[in-house]
Amino acid sequence: xxxxxxxxxxxxxxxxxxxxxxxxxxxxxxxxxxxxxxxxxxxxxxxxxxxxxxxxxxxxxxxxxxxxxxxxxxxxxxxxxxxxxxxxxxxxxxxxxxxxxxxxxxxxxxxxxxxxxxxxxxxxxxxxxxxxxxxxxxxxxxxxxxxxxxxxxxxxxxxxxxxxxxxxxxxxxxxxxxxxxxxxxxxxxxxxxxxxxxxxxxxxxxxxxxxxxxxxxxxxxxxxxxxxxxxxxxxxxxxxxxxxxxxxxxxxxxxxxxxxxxxxxxxxxxxxxxxxxxxxxxxxxxxxxxxxxxxxxxxxxxxxxxxxxxxxxxxxxxxxxxxxxxxxxxxxxxxxxxxxxxxxxxxxxxxxxxxxxxxxxxxxxxxxxxxxxxxxxxxxxxxxxxxxxxxxxxxxxxxxxxxxxxxxxxxxxxxxxxxxxxxxxxxxxxxxxxxxxxxxxxxxxxxxxxxxxxxxxxxxxxxxxxxxxxxxxxxxxxxxxxxxxxxxxxxxxxxxxxxxxxxxxxx
Ligand SMILES: Cc1ncc(COP(=O)(O)O)c(C=O)c1O
Numbered sequence: 001x002x003x004x005x006x007x008x009x010x011x012x013x014x015x016x017x018x019x020x021x022x023x024x025x026x027x028x029x030x031x032x033x034x035x036x037x038x039x040x041x042x043x044x045x046x047x048x049x050x051x052x053x054x055x056x057x058x059x060x061x062x063x064x065x066x067x068x069x070x071x072x073x074x075x076x077x078x079x080x081x082x083x084x085x086x087x088x089x090x091x092x093x094x095x096x097x098x099x100x101x102x103x104x105x106x107x108x109x110x111x112x113x114x115x116x117x118x119x120x121x122x123x124x125x126x127x128x129x130x131x132x133x134x135x136x137x138x139x140x141x142x143x144x145x146x147x148x149x150x151x152x153x154x155x156x157x158x159x160x161x162x163x164x165x166x167x168x169x170x171x172x173x174x175x176x177x178x179x180x181x182x183x184x185x186x187x188x189x190x191x192x193x194x195x196x197x198x199x200x201x202x203x204x205x206x207x208x209x210x211x212x213x214x215x216x217x218x219x220x221x222x223x224x225x226x227x228x229x230x231x232x233x234x235x236x237x238x239x240x241x242x243x244x245x246x247x248x249x250x251x252x253x254x255x256x257x258x259x260x261x262x263x264x265x266x267x268x269x270x271x272x273x274x275x276x277x278x279x280x281x282x283x284x285x286x287x288x289x290x291x292x293x294x295x296x297x298x299x300x301x302x303x304x305x306x307x308x309x310x311x312x313x314x315x316x317x318x319x320x321x322x323x324x325x326x327x328x329x330x331x332x333x334x335x336x337x338x339x340x341x342x343x344x345x346x347x348x349x350x351x352x353x354x355x356x357x358x359x360x361x362x363x364x365x366x367x368x369x370x371x372x373x374x375x376x377x378x379x380x381x382x383x384x385x386x387x388x389x390x391x392x393x394x395x396x397x398x399x400x401x402x403x404x405x406x407x408x409x410x411x412x413x414x415x416x417x418x419x420x421x422x423x424x425x426x427x428x429x430x431x432x433x434x435x436x437x438x439x440x441x442x443x444x445x446x447x448x449x450x451x452x453x454x455x456x457x458x459x460x461x462x463x464x465x466x467x468x469x470x471x472x473x474x475x476x477x478x479x480x481x482x483x484x485x486x487x488x489x490x491x492x493x494x495x496x497x498x499x500x501x502x503x504x505x506x507x
Pocket of ligand 1: 211315317345
């Protein structure tokens with residue numbers, strides 16, 4: 001009895017801490033009893049102290065205890081017999097489900113024992129994620145982070161952005177706060193559409209805002225791909241997009257690329273026999289090699305796509321950062337057949353955590369994507385989207401872009417000079433100066449297998465060619481390229497980090 005009293009009081013206190021005034025006292029007592037029984041401090045058929053004793057122990061009114069006991073009887077945890085008080089039920093709810101025996105089911109005209117064991121429930125997964133969620137350190141946890149996709153977040157104008165957010169809080173548009181507008185906040189759709197029309201010559205298309213462009217790629221995959229379909233991808237490419245395609249059971253069909261980008265003649269061969277349904281491209285700054293796809297190849301690819309009735313996903317992830325000239329207009333800007341699905345993101349203009357990306361396509365596809373998106377989430381992030389819309393309206397967005405383009409241009413040239421210094425010392429490293437983007441694709445002059453691991457132990461993060469390829473391990477043995485992000489690297493970090501990379505490979 002002493003053990004019961006202590007345990008019940010312990011459970012009761014714990015319950016009170018969790019529920020602080022949210023639940024009536026009798027329900028808190030009932031919950032404490034339930035835990036005590038579940039933990040085996042009260043056994044089936046064991047009698048309980050009288051309600052008067054319990055009331056004294058718990059320092060509550062006797063009616064409260066009576067109400068708790070009645071609740072437990074109703075739930076099947078206690079039984080009561082006339083004049084003999086309360087007992088723990090002889091067959092407890094948990095025990096009964098644990099001791100169920102398998103049922104007999106019909107298979108054809110035979111009766112067989114169902115193979116499911118009711119005592120050991122197990123999830124049966126119908127799908128496997130095609131990406132592994134890493135528990136290892138993030139790129140940004142390393143002292144020198146050469147990850148190609150990182151903007152300089154320290155340069156983000158948080159004060160300016162804060163005033164747009166304050167504006168949202170001071171004058172909230174109440175009707176916009178509830179459900180609806182699954183395609184995104186109308187203000188943001190309107191601002192991005194205007195911007196795309198002006199800066200990227202994309203018009204007469206609809207726009208869907210999503211939770212980063214990865215969500216867009218996933219939605220497109222779910223709607224347009226199925227088991228056995230092919231997706232044409234560049235030999236070196238963007239694994240998160242590949243993972244979204246593969247999640248539908250589609251196959252990746254690699255297309256050869258050279259120093260001018262993807263080779264249309266090889267695409268033609270693969271289109272003729274690989275059941276390709278979509279072509280995925282990063283034409284402005286090929287990911288990861290940074291090459292800008294020449295106009296003649298773009299036109300050839302467009303014609304092939306039209307001839308085979310295949311859509312093109314154009315992932316234009318860092319359009320703004322183009323340094324020596326205006327960037328070539330996206331393929332989506334000249335798309336008379338409406339077969340280009342344009343995907344882009346704010347992850348490079350702002351930061352990945354903003355989770356704003358978008359898909360631009362013809363009306364039919366955007367309507368279907370929006371409906372599908374509403375299945376996953378029937379509202380978008382109003383606060384973030386309206387704040388960004390305000391920031392765009394006020395011109396802050398484009399001011400930031402101009403500032404960052406100047407900064408990244410300088411950083412690109414700085415990194416190139418650092419690498420040239422090593423070339424002059426006789427190291428066989430080589431690279432082509434990219435027209436834009438946030439990273440260099442550098443041939444280190446010897447196999448880089450194992451380099452990544454060595455560098456991680458020296459607090460340097462970088463991505464190697466191995467990570468962007470679908471080739472077999474033995475084919476990867478002679479890979480020589482690394483992708484060096486420069487956008488987020490200060491000059492000191494750039495010099496020190498590259499020194500560690502070079503020394504790890506050459507000394
Ligand atoms: C090729 C490519 N596409 C898209 C993205 C952006 O993804 P998200 O908008 O989901 O952050 C990145 C970012 O690294 C990228 O490199």
